[in-house]
Every structure is written in structure tokens, then in C-alpha cells.
Amino acid sequence: MVPDAEFTSYYGRPIIKSPTWKVPDVPLYLYLGGAAGTSACVGALADLTGRGPLRRWGRFAALTGALVSVGALVHDLGRPRRFLHMLRVLKPTSPLSVGSWILAPFGTLSGLAAASELTGIAPAVGRAAGIGAAALGPAMTTYTAVLLADTAVPAWHEGHRELPFVFAGSALAAGGGIGLAATGDVRPARRIAVAGAVLELVATAVLERRVGFARTAYTSGRPGRLLTLARAATLVGAAAATAGGLVPGRRGRLLSRIAAGLLNGGAAATRFGIFEAGIVTARDPAYTVQPQRARVEARRDGVPVGMSDPMHPNDPHDGLQPHALEPERGEDVEAAEDDGNGGPARNPGGDATGADPRQLDKG
Amino acid sequence: MGNSWYGPLADPSGNAGYAADHPPRVGFFTDTSVCIGCKACEVACKEWNALPADGPHHDQPDLLDLTATSYDNTGALGASTYRHVAFIEQTRPRAAAATVDLGMPLPAGDATEVRWLMASDVCKHCTHAACLDVCPTGALIRTEHGTVLVQDDICNGCGYCIPACPYGVIDQRKGSREEGGGGAFKCTMCHDRLGAGLQPACATACPTESIQFGPLDELRDRAARRVETLHRSGVPEARLYGHDPDDGVGGDGAFFLLLDEPEVYGLPPDPVVTTRDLPSMWRHAAAAALTVAATVAAAFLGGRR
DSSP states (O other): OOOTTSOOOSTTOOSSOOOOOOTTHHHHHHHHHHHHHHHHHHHHHHHHTTOHHHHHHHHHHHHHHHHHHHHHHHHHSSSGGGGGGGGSOOOTTOHHHHHHHHHHHHHHHHHHHHHHHHHOOOHHHHHHHHHHHHHHHHHHHHHHHHHHHSSSOHHHHTTTTTHHHHHHHHHHHHHHHHHHTSSSOOHHHHHHHHHHHHHHHHHHHHHHHHSGGGHHHHHSHHHHHHHHHHHHHHHHHHHHHHHHHHSOHHHHHHHHHHHHHHHHHHHHHHHHHHHHHHHHHHHOHHHHHHHHHHHHHHHHHTOOTTOOOTTOTTOTTSSOOOOOOOOOTTOOOGGGSOOSSSOTTSOOSSOTTOSOHHHHSOO | OTTSSSSOOSOHHHHTTOOTTOOOOEEEEEEGGGOOOOOHHHHHHHHHHTOOOSGGGGTOSSSSOOOSBTTBOSOSOBTTBSEEEEEEEEEEEGGGSOOOOOSOOOOOSSOEEEEEEEEEEEOOOBSSOHHHHHOSSSOEEEOTTSOEEEOTTTOOOOOOHHHHOTTOOOEEOOSOTTTTTTSEEOOOOSHHHHHTTOOOHHHHHOTTOOEEEEEHHHHHHHHHHHHHHHHHTTOTTOEEESOOTTSTTSOBSEEEEESSOGGGGTOOSSOOOGGGGHHHHHHHHHHHHHHHHHHHHHHHHHTOO
């Protein structure tokens, strides 16, 4: 009989199925939806405080984001002609259903506001529509985190408390960054961009710390590289945004525009990195089996979940040992690459104490 | 919320809105200790449901999709494979095996023997089915028999059910629109046969009655007795999997008798329906959304002209 303590799998095959969602369609939507949501808020408040250029940028960014998002999502469907089936029901247990009912009115209202902006017709209608879109804006920025977390994908599900804040920060940085490209008084956009960048950086760090067994996926391989890139771009972008407010004239505006590009690039890289980390943990059965096996053993032994056995400090349950994946034909085997910690087959440098108890406990 | 999303739920069909006179909940008990690996279940399932070959999904031009994993050439459940027979060859110490004393001298030291585990995997038709919970179009439904079904004419292929399933069952079928591709497919428990009073194709074809079909309560009783019998006969490693209404998915409509840990067969050791944590997820998302709103508002209030 196979000893319990070792990790086993069925020929190294995945246990759960990784999402069939297309790249870039879905991670691009994650980024665009968040940026659009913040932009709608910026546009509406700029409207109410008499900042014309900022209002314009906000409204156009909201509509552009919404349109490209819808296009990407429809393209991603297996049966695109049936995209309207998304509005057949409103189902609270399905973040995709709830999200469709957020995105559809958001897109419509953003469209009205942008149309009014473009034509100059019915500014009062445009203002009301803009406020309506802004009311949906915050929901646009965070429901996508629930969308990812409400799956069996370990990297996403185990981070379900932190992901909404990562996405919120990322969306604020992106939307604020877009506003920085406008002329005139962009101080509110600057504040939003910098606050968003800080939230994004802090929340991502907290996510990586608290996500338990899936931490390796976020900190190594392609996802690790993407998230490092995102961190760098966001940091430099926040610095440039701050500097843009302090340096006068043309150079200040140039710094602001550089900041806009860096913050948006960083926000997009964050989404792509998180998406990629999810794919990695879905494909490698270790990420599914080890935390679940640890839970089963803990229940059997009556031990509080997550605590190491003091009699056996080198218990193999401490930390994740993802095994090298069998290369599938034609596929990029990122999970089996050397991650700088000596490769995935060995115990990666990570939390020596194993998973955070909260992640393995109920709720 | 009650037990609609998590926890023991005796009558999922009633909970889904069917009238009280709906048929009793039916399911599968797959006793892998008598499986002979003949794959009659795979063939019968493919024939009855007119399923296409698995080819395109495995990116394999060759129709003989040899996986080099013993006799398993389907690899896993998928959009065109609703019954998957797994083969595991194990070498284990001889002492662990049930032995009958024939009066012959036993080899000393670490003698080993080889055993073959064979199991026919299928959709678990969970009491709390994550695929059903996350489906945004309402294509996935609970039937009057307690099973989980994809309505192919509604499914728009969004693919959300696929990463939601904790067992990795449901999948998206590749292929053109004319071929019916793009949608999500999984075992229907031969819903069309149930309506006609027949058993599912796999249960009908199984020559050893490894796959047993019937009312779920009856199957659970039968399974408990079977495990007891095996334990008495010197097979202590026999255990049930997916039978317990207190487990993370509320118990499965299709449960198993296994001869080793679940992960050996490619099954998750402790599956939990993702919906269990959904209230917490929405709460955290709401808090984060409020953070966004507050940040934007504060940014504008700070510098008001």
C-alpha cells in the first residue's frame, strides 16, 4: 500500500481541469474592466467638480474599456452567437452571471455618457448616465476577483480574501493612471493612481504570504516573472506620478504620462501573472492533493489543521513539493522550469512552517 | 442559505424546486474491487451518447491516443469521455496482502507482489455541484432524479464550470459549430434512458456489476455492507469515497469503493464545493469595492475648487 506521507498522483496527471479561457482575452478583460470601472468614477466626479479634460478622459476610457471587454468576452465564448444567454438568469451563486448584469448596464451607461461627451448633445443625460456608470464602477473593479476565486483552482481559491483587494488596487492604479494623461487639473487622478499603486503592492504581498500551498506558483516560473515585472512597473509608475505633481510645466506632464503607461502596464501584468499562476496550480496535481491530504491527515489525527507535528519537524507536509510535470505535446512547460530555488522537484524556499492555518480551515 | 450550498442535503431535487412527488434520488456505486478493466462501460457510454473520439482535445492527430499509462488510453474524464477506466500497477510488500496458509515456506525478507487497481471514473453528480452553482446561463440544472445535467441548447461555452469542478470532470468540447463543439459536456447519467425506466448504459454493460445503479440510499447501504465483507476477508484497505453527506460536496450521487488513497486514482482527497466560501468572497469583494469608492471620493474631495 502506498504510504500516506508521500505525495502521489495518477501518473502526474492534473486532478482538476484548468480553465479553457483564452489568453489574452480573459486576463485582458480583468485589466480593462477594472480600469474602466475606475475611469467611470473619475469621469463622473470630474464632471461634478468642473474638470472638463479629466471628465473626457474618464468617460472615453470607461466606454473603450467596456467595449473592448465585451468584445473579448464574446470572443472567448465557445459559442459566441449565444452571448445573450448570459442575461437569461441572474444567479447570485455565479459571479459570471452577476458580472454580466454589472457589465451590461455599465457599458450602456458609459456609452450614453461618452456619446453625450462626443456630440455635445444632452449633457444632463450624459451627466446622469455617467453617475450611473460610476455607481457600478467599484463593482466592476472587484467582482472579477470573485470570478477567479469561485473555482477549484488552488492559486485563486486559496487567495479569495486577498484577491479583491489586489484587483481593487490594480484598478485604481490603472484608472488613476489613465486620468493622469489628461490636461488641466489632474490632481485627483494622481492621488487615485498613487493610492491604488500602494494598495496593489501591499495586497499582492499579503496575497503571496497568505495563500498557503499555492505560494510557489505566484513566486516562481512565468507567473513569478510577470508579477515581479508588475511590481517594478507599479513602483516606478507611482514614483513618476508623484514626481509629475512636483515638477512644473512640460516635464511634469511628461512624467505624468510616463506614469500612466507604467501604472497601466503594471496593472495588466498583475492580472496576467495571477491568471498564469492559476493555470500552473490547476495543471500540477500537487497543488490540489497536498493541502487536501494535509487536511485529511489532520482530521484523522485530531490535530488543528496547519500545525506541524513537533515530533517530526521535517514532516513532508511542510511546504509544497510540486513535482515536475510531464511535458504535454506542444505545451509550454513553465511549471517544470528552474525557478531559482533549485527547481520545482525540491522543497521550494518558502514558508518553513507550511500553510497558514486560516487557508486550510473552513471559511 | 441553509444547506442549499453546503452541508448535508437529503433531497437536492426538492431543494431545487421539484414537487414532492419527484422520483427518488438515483446514483452509481462503483465497486472497484471487482472491476476487471474491460472498458465495456466506456464503449457503451460512447455508443449510447454518440460521443466523438477524444482526438482533438489531446492534440493528437493519431486516433490511437496511446498515453503510455498502462491500459488507460482515455487518460481522464472529458467532454467526449464520460466513463474513464484508470489502471494503476502497484508493487507492494507481500506481507500487506491477504494470505492463505498453504503450509508452504514464505520467502524471507522484503518479498513484494504486484497488484493492479482498476476503476471506472465518472461524473460524481455532487449534492452540491460547483459546476451547477457557477453556470451563468442556467444551462446546468438539477434533474428530478437528483442528477446534474447540461442543457446543450442553452450552453454558450463560457467555460466557467470547467475550473469550478473539484474533480476535474466537465470539459469543453472542441470542434466546429456544425459538430456541436464549443459547449461544455459531461455524463448525463443517461437521462434519456432514465425517463424510459432503463439503467444507464455503463451500468447495463458492466459484466461484473462493478457499476451498480439504483436509489442512492439503497446503494449506500449495499456499499457499507460490501466494505464490511471485504474487511472481514482480509482486505483492510477497502474504503468508500464520496459516500458521506458530511463531506465537502454533501456526498456524491456517484460514489466509489476504493482499494487505496483517492489521489492514487487521480481523485482529490478532500474535495470541497467552491461555493462554500462564496459568501466570504462576496463580503471581501464588497469591502474592496467600498475601498475603491472611498478612495476616489476622497481624492476628489481633497482638492475641490
